[in-house]
Amino acid sequence: MKQVSKATLQRYPVYLKALRKLKSLGVKRVMSKELAEYVDIQPTTIRRDFSLIGHLGKQGFGYDVDELIEIFSSSLGINFDEKIILVGAGNLGKALLKYNNWDNVIGEIVCAFDKYPDKVGELSVPLYDIKDLKEKMPKDARIAIVCVSSDVQKTVDLLAANGIVSIVDLTHEHFVVPKGVHVRCVDIVSTIIELVFETNKLNY
């Protein structure tokens, strides 16, 4: 596998999502040009992105959808048993949990933690006090979804100290993480602002 650039890395999930969708529609074979229209990325860019992983396609034929999904999943290290923990079981946390039907896309949320576990109602996964994270957290969990509304930095520090290396950030707080820990911010407000900027830009 060659050096994968940042830009390419961001496109892989898009491809994977599209390919899974195509598969569910019964599509067996896809050409870069078709996929390009589907995901709105240039065919050349797609071919180049794919070629970084290996020779996935066949000239004159295209790509085998099943095979592509298989290779993408395995060579990029998707683990269908990935154990994800949820930290903060407020409204948003609960909604995510209810919605935890990720149909074998990438593991599932195995347990949740909250500062006031007594105040949280019945959940579909075990719920623990955040104080007991160290003991209760599965040892092989690497990913945490953080939806707490206070003590964000403290929470993140605790997670990092206990082996979490990937954080999905749904808070609105700014925080810092040790080197080696990856963060992705999922923020609807920022998303809306970005949309507004983009929309208004057209008027210049």
Next chain:
Amino acid sequence: MKQVSKATLQRYPVYLKALRKLKSLGVKRVMSKELAEYVDIQPTTIRRDFSLIGHLGKQGFGYDVDELIEIFSSSLGINFDEKIILVGAGNLGKALLKYNNWDNVIGEIVCAFDKYPDKVGELSVPLYDIKDLKEKMPKDARIAIVCVSSDVQKTVDLLAANGIVSIVDLTHEHFVVPKGVHVRCVDIVSTIIELVFETNKLNY
């Protein structure tokens, strides 16, 4: 205002968020170097991004936080009365609504639509049948948050036909939009996949 590149556009919400945070902490003045550490973007990049909007800073001094927020908001067209509509009032939609305390960051959700409004409980905003979107939707609404789980394409078409130009997509479906309509996908699953790819990449 000069030509703003895509990359810069994506950073503006990050700056704005950080600046608002700094303001709330009582910070009056900030230098590109300070801000750089805070948001993890090079000072030069920040200065260049800012300079596209105008001469916002003062040499030897830095930037005035309040002023910067003001200029950002106004010259990028943030409308604090922006009317946002929510389409699909399932678990996720409801959680977003409860969470609709965007402290004057960018308007608010003014009403919601669902295919089965009878099945949805009490909400904090008026709820209408999606069939009545045309009549019930505020005429000046431009942004829609889409959380429906079926008929996604149909829903999006309806929105586009009724003047929505910006869509925040929380579905897992692929859909197409007419030219001029902007979409931003907020997808936790894709975010997690991206994180996994990035994390694993380190092992090569």
Next chain:
DNA sequence: TCAGCTTTGTGAAGATATTGACAATATCTA
């Protein structure tokens, strides 16, 4: 007021990312 210090704003260089063009190689059909 003036010298010294600081920080911005920006031209130019360097780094990254995208795209055009086409050889290589597979499929398809007769």
Next chain:
DNA sequence: TAGATATTGTCAATATCTTCACAAAGCTGA
């Protein structure tokens, strides 16, 4: 089997983005 056709994979060219380096300009304190 062979020729026609289609599509990949990749080199080179182009475009976009980031960073360096420094002049210009404002602040600060004597």
